[in-house]
Amino acid sequence: xxxxxxxxxxxxxxxxxxxxxxxxxxxxxxxxxxxxxxxxxxxxxxxxxxxxxxxxxxxxxxxxxxxxxxxxxxxxxxxxxxxxxxxxxxxxxxxxxxxxxxxxxxxxxxxxxxxxxxxxxxxxxxxxxxxxxxxxxxxxxxxxxxxxxxxxxxxxxxxxxxxxxxxxxxxxxxxxxxxxxxxxxxxxxxxxxxxxxxxxxxxxxxxxxxxxxxxxxxxxxxxxxxxxxxxxxxxxxxxxxxxxxxxxxxxxxxxxxxxxxxxxxxxxxxxxxxxxxxxxxx
Numbered sequence: 001x002x003x004x005x006x007x008x009x010x011x012x013x014x015x016x017x018x019x020x021x022x023x024x025x026x027x028x029x030x031x032x033x034x035x036x037x038x039x040x041x042x043x044x045x046x047x048x049x050x051x052x053x054x055x056x057x058x059x060x061x062x063x064x065x066x067x068x069x070x071x072x073x074x075x076x077x078x079x080x081x082x083x084x085x086x087x088x089x090x091x092x093x094x095x096x097x098x099x100x101x102x103x104x105x106x107x108x109x110x111x112x113x114x115x116x117x118x119x120x121x122x123x124x125x126x127x128x129x130x131x132x133x134x135x136x137x138x139x140x141x142x143x144x145x146x147x148x149x150x151x152x153x154x155x156x157x158x159x160x161x162x163x164x165x166x167x168x169x170x171x172x173x174x175x176x177x178x179x180x181x182x183x184x185x186x187x188x189x190x191x192x193x194x195x196x197x198x199x200x201x202x203x204x205x206x207x208x209x210x211x212x213x214x215x216x217x218x219x220x221x222x223x224x225x226x227x228x229x230x231x232x233x234x235x236x237x238x239x240x241x242x243x244x245x246x247x248x249x250x251x252x253x254x255x256x257x258x259x260x261x262x263x264x265x266x267x268x269x270x271x272x273x274x275x276x277x278x279x280x281x282x
Contacts, residue, residue, distance in 0.1 A: 008220045010044060010275055014074065014208050014234055015267060016226040017050040017057065018139070018191070020244050024263050026139065028063055035268035036064055039275045047211065049074040049204050051190040051230055053119060053159065054082055056140035076117065076159040077190065077230050078207030079198050090214055091207050093199035094157040099185070103161045103197050104149060106181060110173045112165040112195075116158045123147050132164045132193045160198045167192035190230040205233025225270055227251055227262070242270045 015021045023029050036046055046066055048057050054075045061067050061084055071084040081091035100116055104125055107114035113130035116123045122137050122144045124130070129146060137144035163170065170193065181187060185197045204226075212222055224231070224238035227247040235241040235255050243255035244266045252258060259273075260266040 008218065008239070010223045010240060011217050011221040012045040012047060012212060012215070012223070013039065013271065013275070014047045014049045014204070014222065014224040014238065016204075016228070016231050017048055017052060017060070019227040019246060019262055020225055020231075021048065021060070021267055022262065028060060029265055029268070031265040031268040033064065035271040035276065039271050040065070042275065044275060045071075045215070045217075047072055047074060047208070049078075049208065049224075049226075049231075049234060051077045051160075051194070051196060052140045053117060053142060054080065054087075055142050058141070072211055074204060074207050074211065076119075076202075077186075077188075077196055077198055078202040078204045078233075079159045080119070081207050081211050091202075091210050092159075093202040094159060095161060095185075095197075095199060096158075097152070097154045097156055100152070100156070100158055100161060101149070102184075103163075103181070106178070107163050110163070110176060112163045112169060112173055115162050115164055117142065117160050117162075118156055119159050121145055123152065125149050125152075130164045136162075136164070136194070160196055162197065163195040164193060170195050188229045188232075190228055196230065203233045204231060205235075205237040208234045209237050223270075223274060225259070225267055226255075240274055242274075 040046055050057055057073050067084050069085045073084055074081050079093045082089055104114050113126050115133050122142050124133050124146055125148055186200050186203055187197050190196050219237055220239035222238040223240040224234040225242045226235055227244040231251060232254055241255040242257045242259050243252045245261035259270040
């Protein structure tokens with residue numbers, strides 16, 4: 001292939017966390033760590049993008065060494081983009097207490113569990129706390145508190161709200177979601193048991209675009225890797241989009257390329273293919 005006909009060099013790789021970067025045991029494998037280290041040695045920016053809050057990304061950012069003054073992460077499905085070293089917010093889209101009240105009431109009417117994240121703590125008004133809420137608190141490394149609605153501080157704001165329940169229960173209520181919800185918020189599944197609600201302006205794709213523009217990087221120089229519905233917008237934005245082998249069908253249909261599963265070092269294989277090889281066969 002003539003050098004002039006090659007695609008633009010990738011300068012930024014946006015990588016989803018759960019189901020993508022991390023293996024099924026929520027760990028970084030040696031091959032993935034090595035591939036990311038080699039890409040960073042070449043000057044490529046690695047940006048972790050997740051539905052988790054920053055606290056849930058922090059251990060993996062540290063393990064990968066993505067903690068310098070020029071490093072960024074996209075948290076809470078794009079509701080927050082921060083400079084890792086300082087915590088400075090580049091993008092932030094908080095939800096109001098009125099938003100919380102509206103979504104909590106709807107969750108009660110639909111008969112599903114509900115939780116709210118303010119960036120530092122996870123709250124649920126459900127006395128019978130969902131096991132998925134407990135698991136989310138653990139993975140996100142944020143404290144979990146039961147609070148009745150009347151005991152919540154009306155001055156609070158939130159980074160995202162979530163309806164949480166068994167997959168078949170969530171799937172049954174999604175067709176019942178009123179236009180008053182879907183027209184007011186972005187609503188999508190980040191896992192079979194999580195239905196996330198956040199600001200319409202947010203999303204991994206829009207926030208990835210804002211970060212790329214902030215860094216002066218064209219979308220043709222951006223690569224994105226993901227597996228779930230909340231990854232669709234960043235896959236649609238990136239010039240090089242890669243679906244995991246374990247991705248949902250919508251992601252596989254959207255991405256231009258596919259790699260192996262997260263139990264088979266799929267992220268490493270994608271980085272090796274597009275960044276670490278001669279790439280003459282792209």
